Amino acid sequence: MKYILFFGIALTAFWACDPGAPRPLPILGERDVVNGDTVYPTIPDFSFVDQDSQAVTNATFQDKIYVVDFFFIHCPTICPKVKANGLRIYKKYENDPRVGLLSHSIDVKNDTVAALKRHAEKLGIHPERWRLVTGDHDAIYSIADDYFSVATENPGAPGGFDHSGRLILVDKYRHVRAFCDGTNAKDVDRFMQDMDRLLEEQFARR
């Protein structure tokens, strides 16, 4: 009897520590069933322009996972903190072609390509790895919804825009897999672990 109990405990301990693969990150959003197929929300087609006047589309991130945020240059509130944490992510994956970063400006009027270029240079980032984009006003504001982020114009908010400091992780198949509060360094640490897990999941070991 004693042995059975002991065995039970040992087994439980074994299961609890789960030496196998970690559970995959969830796919976020309401899933739907279409003609018997289960489908998850996907990021729609987009086309924006980056700091080097290059077109940035879904194809830019083909075979990559990428991190998304929304910001504006003359943001008096959370943006610099989000950028500082974005820089940590950038530095960690700087030499990893499987990872990209994509920041959308929500201040279409002031954040011209030239302004974005200057901003990128001051941040010290390489355009291949981190795209700062502008584009059609409505396209940017509506894609924020697809990324489960918030971007609205609000004359009452500091700087005239209301937006969340979220960082959003998108997988190779245009699914949103994780997000974090980009102003919170600890949450960003956790987010980078999620990125590592996603890389494990979606890319064969190199």
Added chain:
Amino acid sequence: MKVFRVLSAVFLFLFFGLKCQQNPYREGARLYQVHCANCHMDDGAGLSALIPPLAGSGFLKTHRERLPCILKYGLKDTIQVNGKQYAEQMPGVPTLSAVHITNILNYIQTSWGNQEQPFRLDDVEALLEACKR
């Protein structure tokens, strides 16, 4: 018995001494979190070439007189901070009172290894006269 008395004195000293040392400008720290930390960061490090540091900033010494007005009305200038040039824009916080500004400045002056002389409220009030709007 004398031992106890000495020990109590030591503990009392440690208690009050350390407690006061820990956080000399609590109100300043709170206001800094609200109005400044988003840009200059919790550790005063700033951000790349976009936002100058406050930790170890020589500007605090060389432009001491200008600091109260910068906090209240912002700065749009080309400045040198520790040998690096910044030509950016900082929004001021016009709603800050002279008391707020004194507290924030004293927090900055004594945090992250900074060891500048504290400001007195009358100094700040006098300096604010210069940029009164």
